[in-house]
Amino acid sequence: xxxxxxxxxxxxxxxxxxxxxxxxxxxxxxxxxxxxxxxxxxxxxxxxxxxxxxxxxxxxxxxxxxxxxxxxxxxxxxxxxxxxxxxxxxxxxxxxxxxxxxxxxxxxxxxxxxxxxxxxxxxxxxxxxxxxxxxxxxxxxxxxxxxxxxxxxxxxxxxxxxxxxxxxxxxxxxxxxxxxxxxxxxxxxxxxxxxxxxxxxxxxxxxxxxxxxxxxxxxxxxxxxxxxxxxxxxxxxxxxxxxxxxxxxxxxxxxxxxxxxxxxxxxxxxxxxxxxxxxxxxxxxxxxxxxxxxxxxxxxxxxxxxxxxxxxxxxxxxxxxxxxxxxxxxxxxxxxxxxxxxxxxxxxxxxxxxxxxxxxxxxxxxxxxxxxxxxxxxxxxxxxxxxxxxxxxxxxxxxxxxxxxxxxxxxxxxxxxxxxxxx
Amino acid sequence: xxxxxxxxxxxxxxxxxxxxxxxxxxxxxxxxxxxxxxxxxxxxxxxxxxxxxxxxxxxxxxxxxxxxxxxxxxxxxxxxxxxxxxxxxxxxxxxxxxxxxxxxxxxxxxxxxxxxxxxxxxxxxxxxxxxxxxxxxxxxxxxxxxxxxxxxxxxxxxxxxxxxxxxxxxxxxxxxxxxxxxxxxxxxxxxxxxxxxxxxxxxxxxxxxxxxxxxxxxxxxxxxxxxxxxxxxxxxxxxxxxxxxxxxxxxxxxxxxxxxxxxxxxxxxxxxxxxxxxxxxxxxxxxxxxxxxxxxxxxxxxxxxxxxxxxxxxxxxxxxxxxxxxxxxxxxxxxxxxxxxxxxxxxxxxxxxxxxxxxxxxxxxxxxxxxxxxxxxxxxxxxxxxxxxxxxxxxxxxxxxxxxxxxxxxxxxx
Numbered sequence: 001x002x003x004x005x006x007x008x009x010x011x012x013x014x015x016x017x018x019x020x021x022x023x024x025x026x027x028x029x030x031x032x033x034x035x036x037x038x039x040x041x042x043x044x045x046x047x048x049x050x051x052x053x054x055x056x057x058x059x060x061x062x063x064x065x066x067x068x069x070x071x072x073x074x075x076x077x078x079x080x081x082x083x084x085x086x087x088x089x090x091x092x093x094x095x096x097x098x099x100x101x102x103x104x105x106x107x108x109x110x111x112x113x114x115x116x117x118x119x120x121x122x123x124x125x126x127x128x129x130x131x132x133x134x135x136x137x138x139x140x141x142x143x144x145x146x147x148x149x150x151x152x153x154x155x156x157x158x159x160x161x162x163x164x165x166x167x168x169x170x171x172x173x174x175x176x177x178x179x180x181x182x183x184x185x186x187x188x189x190x191x192x193x194x195x196x197x198x199x200x201x202x203x204x205x206x207x208x209x210x211x212x213x214x215x216x217x218x219x220x221x222x223x224x225x226x227x228x229x230x231x232x233x234x235x236x237x238x239x240x241x242x243x244x245x246x247x248x249x250x251x252x253x254x255x256x257x258x259x260x261x262x263x264x265x266x267x268x269x270x271x272x273x274x275x276x277x278x279x280x281x282x283x284x285x286x287x288x289x290x291x292x293x294x295x296x297x298x299x300x301x302x303x304x305x306x307x308x309x310x311x312x313x314x315x316x317x318x319x320x321x322x323x324x325x326x327x328x329x330x331x332x333x334x335x336x337x338x339x340x341x342x343x344x345x346x347x348x349x350x351x352x353x354x355x356x357x358x359x360x361x362x363x364x365x366x367x368x369x370x371x372x373x374x375x376x377x378x379x380x381x382x383x384x385x386x387x388x389x390x391x392x393x394x395x396x397x398x399x400x401x402x403x404x405x406x407x408x409x410x411x412x413x414x415x416x417x418x419x420x421x422x423x
Numbered sequence: 424x425x426x427x428x429x430x431x432x433x434x435x436x437x438x439x440x441x442x443x444x445x446x447x448x449x450x451x452x453x454x455x456x457x458x459x460x461x462x463x464x465x466x467x468x469x470x471x472x473x474x475x476x477x478x479x480x481x482x483x484x485x486x487x488x489x490x491x492x493x494x495x496x497x498x499x500x501x502x503x504x505x506x507x508x509x510x511x512x513x514x515x516x517x518x519x520x521x522x523x524x525x526x527x528x529x530x531x532x533x534x535x536x537x538x539x540x541x542x543x544x545x546x547x548x549x550x551x552x553x554x555x556x557x558x559x560x561x562x563x564x565x566x567x568x569x570x571x572x573x574x575x576x577x578x579x580x581x582x583x584x585x586x587x588x589x590x591x592x593x594x595x596x597x598x599x600x601x602x603x604x605x606x607x608x609x610x611x612x613x614x615x616x617x618x619x620x621x622x623x624x625x626x627x628x629x630x631x632x633x634x635x636x637x638x639x640x641x642x643x644x645x646x647x648x649x650x651x652x653x654x655x656x657x658x659x660x661x662x663x664x665x666x667x668x669x670x671x672x673x674x675x676x677x678x679x680x681x682x683x684x685x686x687x688x689x690x691x692x693x694x695x696x697x698x699x700x701x702x703x704x705x706x707x708x709x710x711x712x713x714x715x716x717x718x719x720x721x722x723x724x725x726x727x728x729x730x731x732x733x734x735x736x737x738x739x740x741x742x743x744x745x746x747x748x749x750x751x752x753x754x755x756x757x758x759x760x761x762x763x764x765x766x767x768x769x770x771x772x773x774x775x776x777x778x779x780x781x782x783x784x785x786x787x788x789x790x791x792x793x794x795x796x797x798x799x800x801x802x803x804x805x806x807x808x809x810x811x812x813x814x815x816x817x818x819x820x821x822x823x824x825x826x827x828x829x830x831x832x833x834x835x836x837x
Binding site for chain 2 (some may be wrong): 095096097098106108109110111129134137138139206207208210232233236
């Protein structure tokens with residue numbers, strides 16, 4: 001049988017002899033099951049300096065629309081605060097709070113809680129986020145429901161309840177002890193949300209919830225989300241992490257994004273992070289940091305596929321498969337360089353797949369591919385990429401030594417920001 | 424040499440940081456000098472001369488205290504006031520608070536649009552042309568503009584308030600007397616004088632202002648670490664607002680008061696000024712009124728739509744489609760249409776409406792302030808940034824003053 005929080009708090013709490021003690025003020029629940037069981041009932045005493053009786057569920061008998069104590073009231077003690085470490089309270093942590101609806105991928109506010117009554121237990125089944133839940137909270141159901149019914153018997157207001165099953169609800173209450181959000185049981189739903197959606201949802205939360213929810217994610221999701229966000233919000237999130245974690249993220253992030261993040265920090269701070277990175281990554285990022293933010297050098301990444309002209313098509317494919325793919329962000333093109341690392345050719349992955357396996361790269365590659373000078377400004381970068389219809393373009397220095405590649409998504413992000421402004 | 428360079432760099436960094444955080448406090452404090460506020464200050468100057476000039480000091484002080492609390496709550500919690508009310512006082516209280524806020528803001532929007540109408544009628548433009556254009560302008564700016572550009576437009580609009588400062592100088596007041604009245608207030612126990620005094624304090628803080636200030640701070644992403652800068656921004660805004668109030672009172676006291684003309688609105692003041700001080704005076708005054716009214720008309724409908732949806736858990740945001748956020752768009756558009764429509768009804772008792780709005784503001788404000796003071800004193804929300812004794816005293820004093828004003832107003836109205 002289902003009931004609502006709003007209904008349950010109107011019921012009487014009586015002692016063993018049926019004497020009225022009060023009405024429920026709050027309930028606690030333990031989130032260790034798919035549909036969490038309520039673990040205790042709280043009655044408040046006093047007005048200005050409230051004291052609370054915490055009644056464990058095992059001492060309660062819930063029947064006939066009332067809660068009856070199984071033990072004498074005298075055996076209970078009053079406390080000033082009642083929230084236990086591993087539990088949440090319905091009133092403070094769920095009702096009226098924002099929660100993540102992992103099914104519809106939205107941040108919503110809880111209007112009421114739908115409870116399932118099984119034997120003597122109450123379990124959280126759904127949260128109500130609809131207007132009708134709000135009306136019920138206001139105690140207006142008695143007036144509004146008949147009015148709506150009178151005008152429209154099957155109005156969506158009456159039939160389509162806006163319930164979210166608890167298994168799709170991620171509460172955002174932060175545990176005071178650990179400072180973390182307690183993940184809902186079986187909560188793999190968060191991972192299923194695409195990073196762009198998740199980062200949009202993060203923006204709807206307050207600073208603390210944002211950081212706490214972010215911390216619960218695995219490093220790869222964290223990176224995916226960070227790279228979606230504006231620099232200002234990236235900095236805000238990173239500030240909440242401990243330096244070691246930040247360094248790990250920087251290590252695994254695409255080089256161009258990591259450079260942007262480091263570049264936005266004061267020199268002392270970015271220096272400290274560079275010291276914590278692996279020597280190879282640190283050298284790479286230091287190189288990239290030297291370039292102007294909105295020049296080809298500032299936009300480029302160091303992760304790309306280099307090939308030699310004496311390789312055959314088959315060699316090249318093997319090479320890409322075995323070594324390079326793991327770190328390169330883009331594999332649309334392979335770049336052919338000579339022994340001085342000078343750019344001499346380019347070949348698309350498509351072409352590699354279509355050419356005969358034995359052909360030498362020097363025969364099939366595009367010679368003198370279009371390239372960008374490392375100091376080229378954003379506008380030139382965009383114009384050239386548009387002109388040659390390329391997803392990625394190589395960046396070279398004065399001696400045509402290959403420095404990196406620019407991918408279209410990085411250019412697009414900057415242009416969108418310039419044209420339409422930040423969010 | 425390097426040391427010097429370093430501190431210089433540090434100073435620059437600080438200045439740039441401050442400029443980037445500049446905005447919420449200055450904008451909020453200035454929008455607060457809207458059509459209703461300007462009317463009150465003009466009447467104070469016209470009817471009581473320099474006698475009420477000293478009130479600018481406590482007014483600015485109260486403004487500083489209230490705005491600082493808003494900034495602090497925004498920075499510490501990262502949430503808007505509507506969110507906090509909903510989460511801590513429950514759905515019932517939040518619903519009634521939001522309804523009251525909505526009602527008072529619709530009233531305020533009416534008075535802003537009538538400010539637009541009145542100021543442009545002085546220039547001979549019919550309200551049937553000016554008001555629909557103003558409403559459309561408001562709609563476009565909100566729907567097409569983004570936060571950054573809108574904020575820049577707002578900061579520029581703040582500068583136009585200085586037209587009142589200029590007119591204050593044009594009025595050629597007796598500066599000796601002005602100085603004397605500032606240091607030696609002429610306090611009277613005349614009910615009309617007290618009524619005006621409380622009126623000035625009351626109009627300076629509007630219910631929506633508390634919400635707007637806090638949300639702007641949150642929206643800008645100002646955290647506890649930047650609270651110092653945000654406080655400074657708010658301080659500058661309050662002082663700017665105080666300067667503008669000061670010069671409005673001075674201008675009216677120097678010209679209208681000696682002539683003994685009784686005025687009822689800000690537009691009355693502009694018209695009364697023409698024969699006394701010249702045409703440029705009238706232009707400055709009506710331009711100031713137009714600027715203030717338009718400015719507030721942009722802020723009010725949008726902000727109230729946001730807070731109501733935030734508090735009640737509806738989707739909100741101008742980047743959403745109508746079908747995604749129907750309540751938001753309905754509230755926003757209805758507020759503009761009602762505001763515009765009432766002004767355009769011929770023979771609509773606008774002045775009565777303005778007084779009624781002040782009364783509603785007065786009824787709503789103490790509740791909002793009480794919510795705010797109670798929230799800001801909860802350590803579990805403010806994490807060590809709760810109010811000090813002086814701040815609490817000023818807040819409760821303001822609450823008491825506003826309640827007194829409202830009771831007086833009720834007497835006047837009925």
